[in-house]
Amino acid sequence: MAKDFSTREENYSKWYNDIVQRADLAENSAVRGCMVIKPYGYAIWERMQSALDKMFKDTGHSNAYFPIFIPKSFFSKEADHVEGFAKECAVVTHYRLKNDPDGKGVVVDDTAKLEEELIIRPTSETIIWDTYRNWVQSYRDLPILVNQWANVVRWEMRTRMFLRTAEFLWQEGHTAHATKEEAIEETHKMLDVYADFAENYMAIPVLKGVKSENERFAGALDTYCIEALMQDGKALQAGTSHFLGQNFARAFDVKFTSKEGKLEYVWATSWGVSTRLVGAVIMAHSDDNGLVLPPKLAPIQVVIVPIYKNEKQYRMVCEKADEIRIAMQNKGLRVKLDDRDTHKPGWKFNEYEFKGVPLRIAIGPRDVENDTVEIARRDTLEKSVYQQQDLPNKVEHLLEAIQDNLFQKALNFRDAKTFYADTWEEFNEILDEKGGFIYAHWDGTAETEQKIKEETKATIRCIPLGNKKQEGKCIYSGKASAQRVIFARAY
RNA sequence: CGGGGUGUGGCGCAGUUGGCUAGCGCACUUGCAUGGGGUGCAAGGGGUCGGAAGUUCGAGUCUUCUCACCCCGACCA
Structure with a gap:
């Protein structure tokens, strides 16, 4: 057979790009960092959408749509949230073009400057919570269980087809609840939906866990995730579900009167998966002859x-x-x-x-x-x-x-690529020679995690749900550790 | 924003110390044969060599400037 594209062994990332192109999934666009999703690639996303959409509906959610533009001032209302996204926001400053007085083409009309700049959504928490304020008066208005299918923009420096592009398609669920318990339950429920989808549709086994402070979503109290392992031994976050506490309710003043007649802030969650999942399917199953699709997601079976x-x-x-x-x-x-x-x-x-x-x-x-x-x-x-x-x-x-x-x-x-490391040497050796998931003790501090990341490029993918408690010593600092967490190099 | 690299038909590339008509593979078009794992043969079409200025009798090739893209870092789903 004529082989005119790379093998995984030769060059994993070239192999990936070759598949994306040769299988007619997507191509680079004239816009830096943005891709064109071609019909065959989009059909895979549509299969994902319809399966997930049904699962969301079956768990009581409804779809809605919020604006792509977010007033700049909204972003400053939740401190952690701004911090997390400020560096990668596209900003709209003007609303009109005019003919270039010096020649051909058009230029921005300086007289058409926006009073307040608009941010192109990198995620919709702020616009949605600003809206929810008016939807909620009483505990009888809760819960709000809304999802939206949308595009978002995050101005990424380095991009890769499907895995990281400046604009991408996703779904974001945003729910409001009367109690903390109910919001936490929702967070877990949707994580389970994602795990179910990943394993039964994408045919990719995933680990469910909670993120460390460093990896947590900006503005969340807890970020849960599903983590998958790709064929090159690198981890890929395939979905996230956030327990937002009352952070956004406070920032946007979303209160309700409880059954007891008290004014309280609502409890929030948000959860999402993106077109990145297409990348995950490609990297999880394909071989040196090209793309391999699980039948449930294949546009043509x-x-x-x-x-x-x-x-x-x-x-x-x-x-x-x-x-x-x-x-x-x-x-x-x-x-x-x-x-x-x-x-x-x-x-x-x-x-x-x-x-x-x-x-x-x-x-x-x-x-x-x-x-x-x-x-x-x-x-x-x-x-x-x-x-x-x-x-x-x-x-x-x-x-x-x-x-x-x-x-x-x-x-x-994944089983063959899951290891336990008890010493720093062992840890490094596994990372460099084998890749995969490594269970190792960690002292629980952000500083140690940061140091490990700087020295090895490995991060804590998650602390598995229902993790066994086990006394041990931190792989890096040697301090006391209560449990092993999962490390890996990741996409 | 730092470090490195590349710009030549749709794609991938060659083009020597400047030299005459800018080539090759794939793809494309036409014809004939072929058809159980990327068919063969033949004949065609398509390029102001990223852009601008300069050196020269002569620039794809040398100089300067400029633009774009790619790779490696910091950032990230």
């Missing part, structure tokens, strides 16, 4: 490629192929019959392999004669011949098997 030598055979084979397509579609499968005569079968085989289509059915004159088809699995690259009888059911089972196999492979990989 099965592709049918007809094989023929002449016009007569073409018609005969395509007729059969179309019957098969319709039968599978009626079963709810996403099927494509590629009957283009402009490309050869071998070319198509490679094309769909690059694109990660889970199953490929080849059907030729011999198959029509024998009532068979050849089915190739993308995950194992195995080919076998199947009888056409009851094909939709067989295909459905194969897709389930692929979904399970991908998850199991990813889980085995």
Whole structure:
């Protein structure tokens, strides 16, 4: 097979970029740091959206939409929050252009300066809490369970397709509750939704945990996360859920009268996942032949490629192929019959392999004669011949098997890349030679975490939920530690 | 914002100490053959060499300035 792109071994990040481009997922745009998500890549995001959206609705949430522009003054209301985002905000200062008096083109019209600058949302807490103030009077107005699908902008220095771009698509849930307990419960509930989605749709095992102070969301009391492991041994945060306490309620004066007649601040959460998940799926499952997609997220689950030598055979084979397509579609499968005569079968085989289509059915004159088809699995690259009888059911089972196999492979990989380190030397050795998750003791201070980050580039990914308490000594400072936490180099 | 690098058809690149008509691979178009793992042959189309100024009989090649992008750092989902 012709190999014209990098392997994971040769150059992992080039391999990743090659897949994004060759699988037709996205490309760089004329705007620095921003990408164009192409139809095939966007279709994956749409699959993610529809699955997640249903899960949000099933847990009582509704969608709404808030402005992309946020008055600058809103940002100064919550001190930690400003601190966290100030350095990467795009600012709108004018609202009009005019013809350049010196020649061609247009220039900013200086007379059209905004009274107050507008920030392009890096996240929507401030505009949303400013709005919620008017929605809440009484405990009877609570809870508010709202989600929005939106784009946000964070002016990043270094960008990578899907993983970090200046503009990205995401969903952000923002909820308001009467009690602390209820808000905390919501935070955990949505973390569970994310973990469920990651494992059952993306086929990626995740660790649930809480962030250390350093890694916590600006403005949150607690940030929970799901952490996934990529094939190069680096961790990737795949979703976050924040318990915001009453920070934003105080900053935006969101109060309600309780059952007891007392005026109280509401309790808040926010939670989100982004198009970064597309990057996670790519890096978790793909191989040196291209993209590998879990069937539940694949825009095309099965592709049918007809094989023929002449016009007569073409018609005969395509007729059969179309019957098969319709039968599978009626079963709810996403099927494509590629009957283009402009490309050869071998070319198509490679094309769909690059694109990660889970199953490929080849059907030729011999198959029509024998009532068979050849089915190739993308995950194992195995080919076998199947009888056409009851094909939709067989295909459905194969897709389930692929979904399970991908998850199991990813889980085995993570298990093999999970280590325990008890000394600083051991810790460094694992980081440099193996990568992956490292359980190690930590004295609990931000200073130590910072030092470790500076010296090794590894960060605390999370403190796992339900973590075992265990006496020990901090890997770096040697001070007393109550538990092991998870370290890794991360995206 | 520091350090390094690259700009030549759509993409990837070559182009020697300045030299005459700027090449190659992929892609594209047409024709014929081919068709169960990226088909072969033949014939075509497409480039003011990132931009500006300068040196020279002559600049893709040398000089100066400028712009853009990429990589490595600080920052980050």
